[in-house]
Amino acid sequence: MPVEETPLSSAVFDQLRQAMSNDSAGFAALYRDYLADAWQTFQNLRASIDQGQFDDVQAKAHYLKSSSLVLGAPLVAHCATEVERAALAKDLSDAGALLDKTKGKLQQVQAELAERLGKSVIPENYDAAA
Amino acid sequence: MRANSIRVLIADDHPVVRVGLRNMLQADPTIQVVGEARDGMEALELARNLDPDILLLDLAMPNVAGMDALRELTADSLNTRTIVLTGLIDKRQVLEALQLGARGVVLKDAVVEHLTACIRAVMQGQYWLEGHPVQNLVQVLRDLSAQTAPPPRRTYGLTARELEVVTLITEGCTNKDIAKTFGISEETVKRHLTNIFNKLGVGNRLELALFALNHSLLPAETK
Numbered sequence: 001m002p003v004e005e006t007p008l009s010s011a012v013f014d015q016l017r018q019a020m021s022n023d024s025a026g027f028a029a030l031y032r033d034y035l036a037d038a039w040q041t042f043q044n045l046r047a048s049i050d051q052g053q054f055d056d057v058q059a060k061a062h063y064l065k066s067s068s069l070v071l072g073a074p075l076v077a078h079c080a081t082e083v084e085r086a087a088l089a090k091d092l093s094d095a096g097a098l099l100d101k102t103k104g105k106l107q108q109v110q111a112e113l114a115e116r117l118g119k120s121v122i123p124e125n126y127d128a129a130a
Numbered sequence: 131m132r133a134n135s136i137r138v139l140i141a142d143d144h145p146v147v148r149v150g151l152r153n154m155l156q157a158d159p160t161i162q163v164v165g166e167a168r169d170g171m172e173a174l175e176l177a178r179n180l181d182p183d184i185l186l187l188d189l190a191m192p193n194v195a196g197m198d199a200l201r202e203l204t205a206d207s208l209n210t211r212t213i214v215l216t217g218l219i220d221k222r223q224v225l226e227a228l229q230l231g232a233r234g235v236v237l238k239d240a241v242v243e244h245l246t247a248c249i250r251a252v253m254q255g256q257y258w259l260e261g262h263p264v265q266n267l268v269q270v271l272r273d274l275s276a277q278t279a280p281p282p283r284r285t286y287g288l289t290a291r292e293l294e295v296v297t298l299i300t301e302g303c304t305n306k307d308i309a310k311t312f313g314i315s316e317e318t319v320k321r322h323l324t325n326i327f328n329k330l331g332v333g334n335r336l337e338l339a340l341f342a343l344n345h346s347l348l349p350a351e352t353k
Contacts, residue, residue: 015242016150019157030153034146062190065217067146069238077239081218 005075007108012072013116028117034071035110036123038064042103043125045083049095057095058087064102075105135162136253139182141173141199142166142215143191151186151241158246170194174202177210184249185212187232189223197226204231211252215241224259225274228267234258284346287329295322297348300339 020027041064048056065080079102086095113121138161140151148166155161165180167173171193177185185203189196200212213234214227224235233252236244240261248258257264264270285293291312298308305319312319323335332338342348 009239012239012242016154019154019242021157023153026153030146030149033149037144037146062217063144066142066144066188066190066238067150069217070147070150070241072239072242074239077217 006112007073007075007105008112008116009072009074012070016071028121031071031113031117032121032123034067034073035106035113035121036125037067038073038076038106039123039125042099042106045102046099049083049092049099052092054087054090054092057092058084061087073105073109076102076109079105135160136184136249137162137164137180137182138184138186138249139163139165139167139173139176139180139210140186141170141176141191141196142186142188143168144188147188147238151245154242155246155249161246161249170196170199173199177203177208178206181208182210183253185210186215186245187212188215189227190217197223197230200227200230200232213245213248213252213258219260221274221277225271228257228271228274235260237261286345286347288326288347292322292326292329293347295319296326296338296342299323299335300342300348 016030017024017027020030041060045057045060045064048060061080061084065077065084068074068077068080079098083095083098083102086092086098110122110126138155140148140155140163142148142151145168148168152163152166155163164182165176167176169192173185173187173191173196174194176182187196187200191199194202196214200214203210203212211233212231213236214224214232215236215238216223217238219237227235234248234257236248236258244258244261251258251263257267257270259270288296294312295308298311303311305316305323308319309316323338326338327333330338330341332341
């Protein structure tokens with residue numbers, strides 16, 4: 001998977017915004033839901049890694065990767081892919097560090113989205129998750 | 131309901147992905163999202179009930195996995211054409227999906243860019259891979275098969291029968307077993323073994339079995 005250097009793909013963001021141009025509130029809600037879901041998954045991932053549950057970690061990392069790819073967060077997707085691979089290899093020794101990296105990329109995406117869509121895009125569960 | 135629109139069913143376990151795909155597709159007036167499935171089981175039910183033109187199928191879903199759903203749908207002989215959504219290119223997986231009847235494969239990080247074009251190409255009877263319509267599916271399948279095939283089995287100058295004997299030796303068969311399997315005498319088996327030992331430079335059955343395992347001398351399913 002080619003990794004874009006920007007946390008948020010402008011091409012994906014702009015095309016989605018254009019596709020939803022008649023529903024700007026829905027567009028912002030889509031990204032707010034993405035962030036809320038991503039932070040929730042992040043929390044769940046942390047718990048699964050702590051418990052050494054390989055299958056759970058793999059499934060949750062894949063889940064985070066999936067939405068991040070579709071909504072244009074390639075760096076988060078890349079980090080999630082690394083966590084997924086670690087779980088598939090049954091080696092979670094670096095998973096904690098990978099998750100910290102994921103958190104950093106997700107925060108970058110959130111900051112970028114807050115700049116473009118306003119701070120209301122930041123989900124309520126962010127503080128608890130981060 | 132829009133007349134002559136392309137009727138699409140979305141199957142993905144991720145709600146945000148479904149919403150994103152639905153909004154993106156519905157911006158196109160010629161496309162109508164007729165349903166959303168949260169897992170493979172629901173995808174099968176809705177595909178059978180709604181008879182969509184296109185099924186967008188995530189491969190990694192709970193309950194029935196995407197590939198199994200695809201297998202069942204193909205067996206059902208529905209008119210629905212399936213486009214697989216995947217997170218990364220796994221050529222073996224792409225080959226399997228095409229062999230099971232998928233008409234297109236779209237990477238998730240390219241859905242915004244390619245999905246509607248892919249849907250149109252598939253509706254026109256084309257296949258879609260790696261961001262482009264495919265003109266020659268046979269060639270694509272041949273290339274994918276070549277790229278995903280295991281390394282060719284080396285023979286080290288052994289005849290077909292001698293290779294068969296090697297396979298049976300690694301399975302622990304005695305000369306008597308081998309003779310019975312092939313309907314030949316034990317003397318003939320011994321002669322085969324002598325030839326095999328000489329060609330491979332091994333001195334006994336154990337060395338032969340180890341050589342066979344370490345030098346790709348066995349058919350893939352035996353290893």
